[in-house]
Amino acid sequence: xxxxxxxxxxxxxxxxxxxxxxxxxxxxxxxxxxxxxxxxxxxxxxxxxxxxxxxxxxxxxxxxxxxxxxxxxxxxxxxxxxxxxxxxxxxxxxxxxxxxxxxxxxxxxxxxxxxxxxxxxxxxxxxxxxxxxxxxxxxxxxxxxxxxxxxxxxxxxxxxxxxxxxxxxxxxxxxxxxxxxxxxxxxxxxxxxxxxxxxxxxxxxxxxxxxxxxxxxxxxxxxxxxxxxxxxxxxxxxxxxxxxxxxxxxxxxxxxxxxxxxxxxxxxxxxxxxxxxxxxxxxxxxxxxxxxxxxxxxxxxxxxxxxxxxxxxxxxxxxxxxxxxxxxxxxxxxxxxxxxxxxxxxxxxxxxxxxxxxxxxxxxxxxxxxxxxxxxxxxxxxxxxxxxxxxxxxxxxxxxxxxxxxxxxxxxxxxxxxxxxxx
Amino acid sequence: xxxxxxxxxxxxxxxxxxxxxxxxxxxxxxxxxxxxxxxxxxxxxxxxxxxxxxxxxxxxxxxxxxxxxxxxxxxxxxxxxxxxxxxxxxxxxxxxxxxxxxxxxxxxxxxxxxxxxxxxxxxxxxxxxxxxxxxxxxxxxxxxxxxxxxxxxxxxxxxxxxxxxxxxxxxxxxxxxxxxxxxxxxxxxxxxxxxxxxxxxxxxxxxxxxxxxxxxxxxxxxxxxxxxxxxxxxxxxxxxxxxxxxxxxxxxxxxxxxxxxxxxxxxxxxxxxxxxxxxxxxxxxxxxxxxxxxxxxxxxxxxxxxxxxxxxxxxxxxxxxxxxxxxxxxxxxxxxxxxxxxxxxxxxxxxxxxxxxxxxxxxxxxxxxxxxxxxxxxxxxxxxxxxxxxxxxxxxxxxxxxxxxxxxxxxxxxxxxxxxxxx
Numbered sequence: 001x002x003x004x005x006x007x008x009x010x011x012x013x014x015x016x017x018x019x020x021x022x023x024x025x026x027x028x029x030x031x032x033x034x035x036x037x038x039x040x041x042x043x044x045x046x047x048x049x050x051x052x053x054x055x056x057x058x059x060x061x062x063x064x065x066x067x068x069x070x071x072x073x074x075x076x077x078x079x080x081x082x083x084x085x086x087x088x089x090x091x092x093x094x095x096x097x098x099x100x101x102x103x104x105x106x107x108x109x110x111x112x113x114x115x116x117x118x119x120x121x122x123x124x125x126x127x128x129x130x131x132x133x134x135x136x137x138x139x140x141x142x143x144x145x146x147x148x149x150x151x152x153x154x155x156x157x158x159x160x161x162x163x164x165x166x167x168x169x170x171x172x173x174x175x176x177x178x179x180x181x182x183x184x185x186x187x188x189x190x191x192x193x194x195x196x197x198x199x200x201x202x203x204x205x206x207x208x209x210x211x212x213x214x215x216x217x218x219x220x221x222x223x224x225x226x227x228x229x230x231x232x233x234x235x236x237x238x239x240x241x242x243x244x245x246x247x248x249x250x251x252x253x254x255x256x257x258x259x260x261x262x263x264x265x266x267x268x269x270x271x272x273x274x275x276x277x278x279x280x281x282x283x284x285x286x287x288x289x290x291x292x293x294x295x296x297x298x299x300x301x302x303x304x305x306x307x308x309x310x311x312x313x314x315x316x317x318x319x320x321x322x323x324x325x326x327x328x329x330x331x332x333x334x335x336x337x338x339x340x341x342x343x344x345x346x347x348x349x350x351x352x353x354x355x356x357x358x359x360x361x362x363x364x365x366x367x368x369x370x371x372x373x374x375x376x377x378x379x380x381x382x383x384x385x386x387x388x389x390x391x392x393x394x395x396x397x398x399x400x401x402x403x404x405x406x407x408x409x410x411x412x413x414x415x416x417x418x419x420x421x422x423x
Numbered sequence: 424x425x426x427x428x429x430x431x432x433x434x435x436x437x438x439x440x441x442x443x444x445x446x447x448x449x450x451x452x453x454x455x456x457x458x459x460x461x462x463x464x465x466x467x468x469x470x471x472x473x474x475x476x477x478x479x480x481x482x483x484x485x486x487x488x489x490x491x492x493x494x495x496x497x498x499x500x501x502x503x504x505x506x507x508x509x510x511x512x513x514x515x516x517x518x519x520x521x522x523x524x525x526x527x528x529x530x531x532x533x534x535x536x537x538x539x540x541x542x543x544x545x546x547x548x549x550x551x552x553x554x555x556x557x558x559x560x561x562x563x564x565x566x567x568x569x570x571x572x573x574x575x576x577x578x579x580x581x582x583x584x585x586x587x588x589x590x591x592x593x594x595x596x597x598x599x600x601x602x603x604x605x606x607x608x609x610x611x612x613x614x615x616x617x618x619x620x621x622x623x624x625x626x627x628x629x630x631x632x633x634x635x636x637x638x639x640x641x642x643x644x645x646x647x648x649x650x651x652x653x654x655x656x657x658x659x660x661x662x663x664x665x666x667x668x669x670x671x672x673x674x675x676x677x678x679x680x681x682x683x684x685x686x687x688x689x690x691x692x693x694x695x696x697x698x699x700x701x702x703x704x705x706x707x708x709x710x711x712x713x714x715x716x717x718x719x720x721x722x723x724x725x726x727x728x729x730x731x732x733x734x735x736x737x738x739x740x741x742x743x744x745x746x747x748x749x750x751x752x753x754x755x756x757x758x759x760x761x762x763x764x765x766x767x768x769x770x771x772x773x774x775x776x777x778x779x780x781x782x783x784x785x786x787x788x789x790x791x792x793x794x795x796x797x798x799x800x801x802x803x804x805x806x807x808x809x810x811x812x813x814x815x816x817x818x819x820x821x822x823x824x825x826x827x828x829x830x831x832x833x834x835x836x837x838x839x840x841x842x843x844x845x846x
Contacts, residue, residue, distance in 0.1 A: 001742035002518055002741055003740055004474060004478065006741075007519055008467070009468060009470060014466075014468060014516070016465075016520060016524075020466060036799040036804045037805065038776045038804055040444070041440070042438070043438070045431050045432060045435035046537075047548070051427060051428075052429070067491065067492055068491050068505065069489070069490055070486070070487065071489075072486050073539075075490075081494075082491065092429045093429075093437070096429040096437075104810050114470070116494075116496075126469060126470060141785070143809040147792075147807055263792065267789075267793065267796075318425055318426060319425075352463050353463075356461075366689050369570075370689075381460070382459065382461055384570055385527075387563070401463075402461075
């Protein structure tokens with residue numbers, strides 16, 4: 001009988017040990033891929049200054065920031081809040097520790113972030129993100145965008161083998177140049193936002209949204225034609241070049257996208273990448289390459305991994321220009337949807353514990369402590385079952401959590417011989 | 424030039440990548456020992472209901488709890504706060520998931536907790552704790568106390584090899600029975616608190632504190648004699664038995680302590696354990712065995728690992744009795760003091776990255792992506808140096824972060840042969 005409501009707060013993921021083991025396994029696999037790709041792990045505090053966190057946040061994100069204050073202190077005077085992503089603390093970190101870091105700084109961050117989202121299925125208030133970034137000073141070659149995408153793709157391959165993945169890629173310079181060419185800079189933010197929402201609404205709604213900007217029928221048609229471009233490299237690039245625009249930003253975007261795509265193709269990803277002009281990544285700070293990854297067989301999952309290129313990571317904190325490329329796997333959400341769909345990866349271990357060692361009575365406990373240690377030194381994980389239960393109950397417990405069991409009674413202690421019972 | 428203060432909030436640990444790697448290594452080693460000892464890992468949300476968190480907290484802890492609220496919401500209406508330890512969320516977890524768990528539930532929790540401590544050296548507001556607990560229903564044999572101490576000791580051996588460790592052990596039943604026998608139950612909390620502080624003040628101050636309770640000179644002397652008992656099992660137990668008390672709680676405590684000590688001795692810990700009546704573990708919820716671990720060569724470190732036995736983990740949340748034994752390594756504080764003292768463990772890897780692969784120009788990038796993947800499949804971690812720097816600068820960067828480097832120019836691409844430069 002419970003005396004209090006003991007469920008976790010809504011929007012929090014709390015797993016039973018078996019599921020937690022699978023979650024941890026996926027996290028370890030991601031960590032290992034990041035490590036093999038030379039990314040150095042760091043951790044930043046989960047609580048940071050509001051002036052740091054609010055400097056970048058805006059709109060929806062700002063409303064979702066959890067502020068913190070100590071019991072007995074004034075909430076209004078608090079200048080502290082919970083981080084809502086890894087990028088803002090990274091910008092602070094790079095600014096703070098610039099002189100101690102080697103650039104380009106290849107960095108990974110894996111941990112929980114917090115957003116006070118409205119409670120709904122698949123939305124988490126506390127969620128793991130697994131980020132990588134390459135941050136440099138002044139300039140960073142376009143090839144790092146490929147490096148980041150390849151690393152993230154490999155991590156997804158590791159945690160979701162045999163599941164189709166599709167990386168949808170664009171470059172924001174193309175859209176920016178396109179809007180400059182059409183003289184639409186004044187409504188640039190609005191158009192970015194309309195495109196960003198285009199997949200969540202009916203096509204007619206997108207047209208209506210564009211028409212409401214009063215930009216004339218011809219330009220509405222051009223923007224619609226633009227955002228519907230998606231497919232293989234040659235076809236989409238040819239269509240984009242077909243606009244005949246001489247705008248420098250537009251042409252730079254095309255060149256970058258071509259280079260990124262060629263390299264990804266030659267690394268064996270040609271069947272897993274698509275050029276898609278609908279990819280914008282919201283009103284985020286991206287300035288060039290942007291990408292999202294979907295699992296085509298599980299459309300309701302949405303993007304499981306996204307990122308892009310930003311020209312100036314820490315512009316709000318530092319005079320120094322830090323361009324970078326990065327991306328993130330949203331592990332909590334991914335895990336949750338896979339779980340709901342019944343397609344979680346299998347655990348590498350069949351049972352949480354390899355061996356349960358069961359002393360028949362308290363007299364054999366001492367011997368069993370020693371035996372457990374010996375077996376652990378062989379690399380086995382061992383649960384010593386000391387509970388004051390009947391032997392049958394101990395074996396029942398052992399069968400639940402262990403792959404096999406060893407029962408130790410006076411004979412076994414005397415002879416040093418024992419048999420292993422496999423469940 | 425910074426535009427804002429970008430230092431982390433005081434009381435937060437933020438490490439450079441090299442130090443973070445050592446921290447992560449220690450954390451992994453602890454995780455591995457816990458795993459080998461059959462503890463199942465779980466994670467609980469960092470944000471929980473105030474009614475859960477405040478149900479147990481009291482005194483200093485309560486004042487240190489960080490409350491959270493969403494931007495734009497009323498701070499007063501918020502019913503959410505950050506967890507301040509792993510034990511309270513575990514009590515909620517066990518109550519909530521009771522029917523899905525196998526008991527005795529061997530559980531590990533490794534993660535950050537939060538306390539709004541006053542900022543001072545060695546006090547952290549956000550800190551890793553590495554907990555293990557064995558929780559059962561109705562009863563749990565005393566031998567699990569040994570199991571927990573052995574596991575924690577082995578974890579400390581792993582992260583701090585070749586450093587002397589001393590586990591100071593007591594049993595709160597002895598002091599409770601002792602106070603009953605002396606008719607001091609009315610000032611029990613005060614005496615527990617005085618003993619708990621006895622090592623932070625001069626001996627005269629402890630005497631004064633006891634005298635201020637107006638319990639008579641004789642009883643002051645008896646309590647002082649009691650708390651100064653420490654040493655080997657036989658000597659201390661003989662002295663305690665010498666009091667000649669027939670109190671049941673007192674005798675039960677002696678028996679338990681004797682059993683715990685005997686088992687630890689026979690597992691090879693006799694030189695690493697001491698019976699010490701000053702060990703109380705504050706006004707915590709412990710009811711039997713209590714222990715703290717110190718590194719005698721580093722006295723200023725204080726206790727690096729502590730825990731004990733509790734008879735009723737979730738008494739505030741459930742009608743079900745959940746007795747348990749548990750303990751925790753305070754990793755953030757331990758790491759910080761080791762670091763300040765210049766005695767951090769060495770990193771298992773000399774350089775963060777095994778290999779840096781350096782294409783001479785953009786033409787070799789494609790080849791280098793493929794080569795990097797090949798080497799990663801051999802288990803090497805590889806940083807692909809794509810920066811648009813001169814070759815000399817690329818090598819300088821590589822020498823900082825990598826153990827060796829491979830430079831790839833047109834000849835290497837043509838021949839498929841390359842040489843490895845070791846730094």
